[in-house]
Amino acid sequence: xxxxxLQAAATLNAGTVLALAGLGLLINERAGIVNLGAEGIMLxxxxxxxxxxxxxxxxxxxxxxxGAMGAVLAATLGYLVIWLNANQYATGLALSLFGSGFxxxxxxxxxxxxxxxxxxxxxxxxSKIPFLGTALFKQHPMVYLAIALAVVIAWxxxxxxxxxxxxxxxxxxxxxxxxxxxxxxxxxxxxxxxxALCGLAGAYLSVIYTPxxxxxxxxxxxxxxxxxxxxxxWRPGRILLGAYLFGGVTMxxxxxxxxxxxxxxxxxxxxxxLATIAVLVLISRNxxxxxxxxxxxxxxxxxxxx
Amino acid sequence: MRPSRTSLLCKLVACTAVAATAxxxxxxxxxxPAEPAKPQAFKVAFAYVGPVGDGGWTFAHDNARKALExxxxxxxxxxxxxxxxxxxxxxxxxxxxASQGNTLIFGTTFGYMEPMLKAxxxxxxxxxxxxxxxxxxxxxxxxxxxxxxxxxxxxxxxxGMTKTNTLGVVGSIPIPEVIRNINSFTLGAQSVxxxxxxKVVWVNAWxxxxxxxxAAQSLLNQGVDVLMQNTDSSAVLQAAxxxxxxGIGWDSDMHAYGPKxxxxxxxxxxxxxxxxxxxxxxxxxxxxxxAWWGVKEGAIDLVSISDKVPxxxxxxxxxxxxxxxxxxxxxxxxPIQDNTGKEVLAKGxxxxxxxxxxxxxFVKGVDAKVPGGx
Numbered sequence: 212x213x214x215x216x217l218q219a220a221a222t223l224n225a226g227t228v229l230a231l232a233g234l235g236l237l238i239n240e241r242a243g244i245v246n247l248g249a250e251g252i253m254l255x256x257x258x259x260x261x262x263x264x265x266x267x268x269x270x271x272x273x274x275x276x277x278g279a280m281g282a283v284l285a286a287t288l289g290y291l292v293i294w295l296n297a298n299q300y301a302t303g304l305a306l307s308l309f310g311s312g313f314x315x316x317x318x319x320x321x322x323x324x325x326x327x328x329x330x331x332x333x334x335x336x337x338s339k340i341p342f343l344g345t346a347l348f349k350q351h352p353m354v355y356l357a358i359a360l361a362v363v364i365a366w367x368x369x370x371x372x373x374x375x376x377x378x379x380x381x382x383x384x385x386x387x388x389x390x391x392x393x394x395x396x397x398x399x400x401x402x403x404x405x406x407a408l409c410g411l412a413g414a415y416l417s418v419i420y421t422p423x424x425x426x427x428x429x430x431x432x433x434x435x436x437x438x439x440x441x442x443x444x445w446r447p448g449r450i451l452l453g454a455y456l457f458g459g460v461t462m463x464x465x466x467x468x469x470x471x472x473x474x475x476x477x478x479x480x481x482x483x484x485l486a487t488i489a490v491l492v493l494i495s496r497n498x499x500x501x502x503x504x505x506x507x508x509x510x511x512x513x514x515x516x517x
Numbered sequence: 518m519r520p521s522r523t524s525l526l527c528k529l530v531a532c533t534a535v536a537a538t539a540x541x542x543x544x545x546x547x548x549x550p551a552e553p554a555k556p557q558a559f560k561v562a563f564a565y566v567g568p569v570g571d572g573g574w575t576f577a578h579d580n581a582r583k584a585l586e587x588x589x590x591x592x593x594x595x596x597x598x599x600x601x602x603x604x605x606x607x608x609x610x611x612x613x614x615a616s617q618g619n620t621l622i623f624g625t626t627f628g629y630m631e632p633m634l635k636a637x638x639x640x641x642x643x644x645x646x647x648x649x650x651x652x653x654x655x656x657x658x659x660x661x662x663x664x665x666x667x668x669x670x671x672x673x674x675x676x677g678m679t680k681t682n683t684l685g686v687v688g689s690i691p692i693p694e695v696i697r698n699i700n701s702f703t704l705g706a707q708s709v710x711x712x713x714x715x716k717v718v719w720v721n722a723w724x725x726x727x728x729x730x731x732a733a734q735s736l737l738n739q740g741v742d743v744l745m746q747n748t749d750s751s752a753v754l755q756a757a758x759x760x761x762x763x764g765i766g767w768d769s770d771m772h773a774y775g776p777k778x779x780x781x782x783x784x785x786x787x788x789x790x791x792x793x794x795x796x797x798x799x800x801x802x803x804x805x806x807x808a809w810w811g812v813k814e815g816a817i818d819l820v821s822i823s824d825k826v827p828x829x830x831x832x833x834x835x836x837x838x839x840x841x842x843x844x845x846x847x848x849x850x851x852p853i854q855d856n857t858g859k860e861v862l863a864k865g866x867x868x869x870x871x872x873x874x875x876x877x878x879f880v881k882g883v884d885a886k887v888p889g890g891x
Contacts, residue, residue, distance in 0.1 A: 214739050214740065217738035218735070218738050221735065221738060224734075225731060319568070319570050320570075325774050328758075329758070331759075420730065421729075421755070422759075423726060423750065423752065423755065425571070425724070425726055425750060430727060430728070465718045465732045466735045466739070468717070468718045469717075469735055469739045471885055
């Protein structure tokens with residue numbers, strides 16, 4: 212029983228990186244901009260967060276540095292695709308390649324570094340509840356922040372006026388422009404916010420989750436987060452569920468191995484990717500389902516007339 | 518407008534790709550300054566699979582290269598090429614190194630086997646040394662270290678320190694070397710505590726820290742209180758540190774990464790072999806063969822044993838180390854059973870190197886099955 216509670220806790224933790232990045236990309240895409248640079252942004256932020264953590268000794272500064280790095284890189288992408296109308300897919304891929312290469316280059320000196328003792332958190336009182344305490348209430352604050360963010364973003368998108376404007380821009384930027392909304396600036400704000408969240412996810416990975424820096428350590432989580440937005444049909448709550456599902460599969464594969472269940476571990480390693488493909492196929496088979504939520508202007512350039 | 522922008526974009530992408538290739542491509546660095554005044558310096562080259570800053574495998578090889586330079590001074594000149602991919606590209610690197618006048622070339626990963634064989638067949642005046650391989654030629658020999666001896670000594674510590682009698686190993690790739698290490702770790706633990714069970718989780722990578730963390734976490738969740746790993750990063754030790762359990766350093770001294778959790782580090786030291794091989798080549802004594810060095814030759818050691826280890830347990834480990842050094846302690850001596858109860862090594866029989874090289878089963882006490890095995 213205790214082992215399953217620990218397993219649940221590990222799943223929540225594993226899903227947090229995906230949830231943060233996925234929510235960031237959701238905001239991006241709701242405004243009509245695809246950011247294929249997520250993997251590179253997360254790597255750069257993981258490096259920036261770790262390096263800052265090493266120099267300042269503060270995790271918080273590490274998170275801030277990661278978020279800032281994400282915001283700056285996303286702003287660059289935003290300028291290229293929103294003002295210069297560069298192809299979003301090519302620009303995003305270029306950013307991803309750049310981020311992987313540059314973080315590896317800049318991080319050479321940090322592969323031997325280490326952070327101070329890692330903090331341990333638990334919520335007083337609640338963490339004493341049998342099973343649930345271990346499963347839910349002994350997490351890093353960032354785990355709860357990811358859940359709170361999903362709630363806030365859901366409220367923002369569906370209950371606030373600004374959220375309505377953001378969604379309108381993602382659906383039909385020309386109309387929003389005609390109504391007098393500054394489409395480009397709002398899109399940039401969405402891209403920067405999304406980048407900052409991807410950055411935060413990267414920093415969580417290198418500062419808390421696996422507290423060290425090595426090149427390529429994000430190892431595909433940026434791409435899974437991108438797939439997650441489609442998997443979740445652009446809904447914040449489903450992003451959260453999807454993130455924990457993928458996190459759960461990752462943890463389950465090791466758990467089953469440890470229990471001596473004879474499933475080839477290579478098969479389990481590929482499961483999260485298989486799940487992504489399966490969902491993509493499923494929702495693509497039903498055009499009504501995908502169209503109901505997919506921002507109509509996603510990936511398309513916007514040229515304001517006049 | 519559109520076509521021209523697209524073509525511009527294509528060019529941009531192409532340029533980026535070229536630049537990226539140049540950027541990612543092997544970085545060649547000369548350590549010793551080139552001194553034309555001393556053309557007689559013996560030139561030795563190293564090809565590494567990873568970056569020298571990986572903190573594990575390649576890092577250990579590069580430290581040994583530095584030790585070699587220190588030992589032989591200006592009689593030699595060393596060069597290294599890092600991040601040489603396993604495969605056809607490696608052959609070009611070997612030929613290039615030979616054309617620059619290197620007469621002794623070390624390749625430090627298994628995947629260089631075929632490229633080295635091909636280069637060696639043409640370049641008869643160059644001596645090739647291949648780490649962890651099994652194919653040789655008249656000017657190509659292999660070398661490796663008995664990492665399982667380090668695993669065994671770590672196992673003795675783990676067996677003495679565990680409270681749950683459950684040890685865990687994060688495995689990389691289920692090849693005989695890694696399986697042998699897991700078995701030796703378990704045999705070491707059983708030598709002080711017969712009730713030991715070892716759980717194994719595979720990550721199918723040599724180097725994937727987040728995955729190593731997850732694998733370690735899942736072992737801890739199942740009651741493991743001493744972790745070992747046959748992967749290249751310090752992630753598993755750090756997971757143990759975070760959970761307040763014990764861990765073992767692997768390949769290099771990882772004490773600093775988890776000062777509370779760290780029981781000891783099983784390290785490989787390649788320097789003695791590099792020094793011997795270079796001297797062989799310089800003195801014309803080089804002949805082909807297979808070298809497999811361990812504690813006896815100073816290639817394997819257990820270092821930085823924690824203060825938490827009680828004195829009597831520490832004494833046991835030191836005794837084992839001394840025994841491995843003078844040859845009186847034999848790890849793989851029968852009777853040994855596999856974990857289905859079948860006897861794999863009869864009583865009193867000592868395993869030879871060929872037998873050790875083909876281990877594809879887990880010994881009794883390992884609570885797992887070899888992937889792909891029966």
